[in-house]
Structures are given as structure tokens and as C-alpha cells.
Amino acid sequence: MARIAVDPARTYLLFNHGPVTLVSSAHGGRVNIMAASWAMPLDFDPPKAVVIIDRNTLTRELVDASGEFGLMIPSRALAAETVGVGSQSGRDIDKFAQFGLNTFAASKISAPLIEGCVAWMECKVLPERAVEQRYDLFVAEIVAAWADDRAFVNNRWRFDDPDLRTIHHVAGGSFFETGESLAVPGAED
Amino acid sequence: MARIAVDPARTYLLFNHGPVTLVSSAHGGRVNIMAASWAMPLDFDPPKAVVIIDRNTLTRELVDASGEFGLMIPSRALAAETVGVGSQSGRDIDKFAQFGLNTFAASKISAPLIEGCVAWMECKVLPERAVEQRYDLFVAEIVAAWADDRAFVNNRWRFDDPDLRTIHHVAGGSFFETGESLAVPGAED
Numbered sequence: 554m555a556r557i558a559v560d561p562a563r564t565y566l567l568f569n570h571g572p573v574t575l576v577s578s579a580h581g582g583r584v585n586i587m588a589a590s591w592a593m594p595l596d597f598d599p600p601k602a603v604v605i606i607d608r609n610t611l612t613r614e615l616v617d618a619s620g621e622f623g624l625m626i627p628s629r630a631l632a633a634e635t636v637g638v639g640s641q642s643g644r645d646i647d648k649f650a651q652f653g654l655n656t657f658a659a660s661k662i663s664a665p666l667i668e669g670c671v672a673w674m675e676c677k678v679l680p681e682r683a684v685e686q687r688y689d690l691f692v693a694e695i696v697a698a699w700a701d702d703r704a705f706v707n708n709r710w711r712f713d714d715p716d717l718r719t720i721h722h723v724a725g726g727s728f729f730e731t732g733e734s735l736a737v738p739g740a741e742d
Numbered sequence: 743m744a745r746i747a748v749d750p751a752r753t754y755l756l757f758n759h760g761p762v763t764l765v766s767s768a769h770g771g772r773v774n775i776m777a778a779s780w781a782m783p784l785d786f787d788p789p790k791a792v793v794i795i796d797r798n799t800l801t802r803e804l805v806d807a808s809g810e811f812g813l814m815i816p817s818r819a820l821a822a823e824t825v826g827v828g829s830q831s832g833r834d835i836d837k838f839a840q841f842g843l844n845t846f847a848a849s850k851i852s853a854p855l856i857e858g859c860v861a862w863m864e865c866k867v868l869p870e871r872a873v874e875q876r877y878d879l880f881v882a883e884i885v886a887a888w889a890d891d892r893a894f895v896n897n898r899w900r901f902d903d904p905d906l907r908t909i910h911h912v913a914g915g916s917f918f919e920t921g922e923s924l925a926v927p928g929a930e931d
Contacts, residue, residue, distance in 0.1 A: 590783075728759075730923075735918070736915055740914050
């Protein structure tokens with residue numbers, strides 16, 4: 554596996570199909586990881602994301618303080634870990650240790666990135682205090698993006714290896730896998 | 743098939759898994775329909791949604807004027823129509839006639855709803871002018887929600903009939919179907 558840089562104009566393709574995400578954060582020596590289903594692209598180039606980050610979470614505290622976060626796409630192989638980090642608070646436990654998550658350094662943000670994901674986005678918050686405070690809604694620019702070259706090939710997801718499939722959260726510990734491709738004949742790409 | 747009312751507190755489940763959506767709108771005798779991949783839940787009860795509505799679209803003009811829109815989940819059977827209404831402008835053609843879309847009246851908004859979808863949400867915009875203008879980002883309350891009782895059973899999607907499966911947009915005319923269920927053992931619902 555190699556991590557390849559994703560063209561900014563193609564970065565939206567990493568999560569256009571609505572998979573569950575992981576959100577990493579760091580500030581002042583503290584670090585955390587949580588799951589977020591409510592994350593989506595909002596622009597092409599420069600790429601941006603919208604993510605809902607609940608006001609009661611440690612992640613929110615670290616993102617508010619640092620103005621940065623990592624946004625990652627876990628594969629099916631990380632489904633249990635995704636449920637785990639989404640069910641417990643980083644105020645109570647070290648979720649990286651608890652769930653055996655290995656990290657590596659991002660290129661432009663201080664939050665760590667998680668090994669075993671199939672895509673990684675480095676995000677800097679574009680401050681929008683009104684919607685942050687009213688709706689826990691964060692807008693961010695994606696300043697760097699990376700993908701696993703076994704699963705994201707020529708700017709398209711390819712899920713030949715079932716363990717690399719992305720997953721979509723339903724509720725609790727229940728997901729749908731990303732399923733088969735469906736092409737509408739005659740439509741332009 | 744029957745359309746059943748969805749409990750407000752469960753409405754987020756209709757699109758928590760990130761399927762493509764259709765957005766209907768109406769104002770002053772004009773009506774339109776478009777596709778939107780960038781739509782997601784942002785709260786549980788009362789349920790809300792975030793949707794990106796490009797400033798250059800007729801939909802935007804009608805939503806700005808009416809403060810309302812329909813947000814629908816098309817099934818695989820409507821994939822070609824979803825691409826069609828997402829590729830053409832309602833300023834140029836009557837997309838309902840062009841793509842053979844039948845509609846029915848919503849209960850609390852004036853925009854029509856599309857037959858053949860598997861879920862329908864009636865949305866009223868919660869005005870947030872700053873992010874509407876900067877990012878084309880709309881926050882809305884979902885004031886009523888409905889689902890096809892063949893596909894949404896006991897507050898869960900069930901895709902036994904492949905034609906009722908929801909779809910996730912990649913780009914152009916390319917989608918992923920919602921795939922198989924995956925349950926993490928021991929996780930709470």
C-alpha cells in the first residue's frame with residue numbers, strides 16, 4: 554500500500570458517496586479521535602467540507618482551540634474501531650490505546666492521522682461562529698488529502714478488496730457497506 | 743406500497759448513510775427538481791438537514807423565494823432520472839415532463855414530492871444568510887417525513903428488493919448502490 558496525494562479538485566470524490574468518517578484533533582498535548590457520519594463535501598476546488606461536531610465532545614474542545622482536524626474514511630476493516638471511538642469519550646479513556654489505533658503525522662495540521670483508513674483529509678476550520686454555536690456545524694478547507702492507492706485508483710474508488718470497502722453508518726453498531734457500481738448509460742462523467 | 747409517516751426522532755435514519763437526494767422547489771407558479779449529493783442530517787429531534795444549493799440554479803432562486811424545499815431519497819430505479827435532473831437546468835426545460843416524473847402534494851410545503859422515491863422530507867429553511875451567501879449552504883428543519891413501507895421497516899432500511907435500494911453518487915452518471923449490512927458485534931443500537 555502507498556498513500557498517494559489526491560488532486561484538490563478531485564478530493565470531493567473521497568466522500569461524495571456519504572461514507573462514515575473519523576475526526577482526529579489535537580491541542581496543547583491532548584489528542585482525540587471520534588466518528589462522524591455527518592460530514593460531506595461542500596465545494597470542489599479548493600475543496601471544503603462540512604462536519605457536525607457536537608458541543609459536548611472533547612473533539613469540539615480541541616477543534617475550537619486548534620482550528621484544525623483530520624477527516625478520514627475508515628474501511629470495513631475498521632468498523633469495530635469506528636463504533637468504539639464513536640461510543641466513548643476521549644475525556645474518559647485514551648481511545649488510541651483502547652482501540653489499538655496507530656497514527657502517523659499529517660503534513661499541514663497537528664492532529665494525527667489513523668493508519669488503516671483508506672483516505673485522509675487535513676482540514677483547517679473556516680470560522681463561522683453563528684452556525685458553529687447554533688448547529689455545531691463546521692466549515693473547513695481541506696488543505697491536503699491522501700488515499701490508499703489500492704482502493705482509490707485514477708481518482709475513483711475501486712473496492713475489489715472487500716476489506717477496503719468504505720462503510721455507511723446506520724445507527725449503533727450497524728452499517729451498510731458501499732455496494733456495487735451502477736452506471737447510467739450515456740451520462741457524462 | 744404505502745407511504746408511512748416517519749417519527750421525527752428517527753428521520754435522520756433516512757439519509758444517515760449518505761445517499762444521493764433530490765431537491766424539489768416551488769414559488770410563484772414555477773416548480774423545479776434537481777439532484778444533490780451534498781445533503782446530510784444535522785440533528786435528531788426536531789430533525790434538521792444541511793443541503794448545498796448552488797447559487798446559479800433555478801432551485802436556489804425558488805428556495806430563496808419560498809423558504810421551503812422537498813428533500814427526497816431516490817431508489818436505484820430512479821438512477822437515470824436522478825442523473826437527468828442533475829444535469830439540466832429547470833430554466834431550459836420542464837424537467838418533470840422531460841424525465842416523466844409524477845408528483846404528489848406535500849403536507850406542509852408547497853413544493854411537490856416525486857413518486858417512486860423511497861423517502862420524502864418536507865423542509866423549511868432556517869435562515870443563515872452568511873453561510874448561504876458564502877458557501878451555498880442551507881440549514882433546514884424537516885417538518886414532515888415519509889417513507890416507502892416496503893423499504894423502511896421498523897425505522898430501518900431494508901433493501902430486499904434491489905430496485906428499492908438507495909444509491910450514492912460518485913460523479914457523472916456513476917453511483918454505488920447501498921450494499922450489504924454489516925453489524926459490529928456487541929455494539930449498542
